[in-house]
Amino acid sequence: MRILLLSAAIGTVMIALLVSAWDAHPGSNPPGELSNPDFESGSSPWYFYLNEDAGKVSATDGRDGSKCLVMQVHKGMGLDGFSQWLGEVAGRTVRVQAQVKSLGADVEAWVYIEFDRDSEKRTISTSSAPAPRDGAWHELSCELFVPPDIDRIRIFGRVEGTAGHAWFDNFEVEREQP
């Protein structure tokens, strides 16, 4: 009985942790500007999809300022990325750009936007081209029209591949009226 009680207690803790991690991401009223878009304050509040350890803040490689986010791409990782919610987007074309560089055998790094059409259970998305694998900074951008009934979108940096690194800095958001 003691073992059963113990495992039930552990189950409760794990569920609570999962709920708390999930809650931390969606947010109810996302701000109209990205927070810490240049990684000068570390990696928070960017949300890491698979493994927070995959993304580290480099204190020396920043495109501007001193810091940027560096993600190591490794065999078996597949697609990974980090994101933030952004609000004040309804009925507007939103353009996102970031400075990205990549280096490695097959690393792909790009910028991505998406939102959910809950009524239709669809996800609408767009992405930039991947950064050339030349170890130089490139400005990547993509834009998406957000329908008037959608009040928040997710802004991503994404990586995929089996070997290499990708660096991200200076996310910026612009909005245009339709």
Ligand SMILES: [Ca+2]
């Ligand atoms: Ca920076």
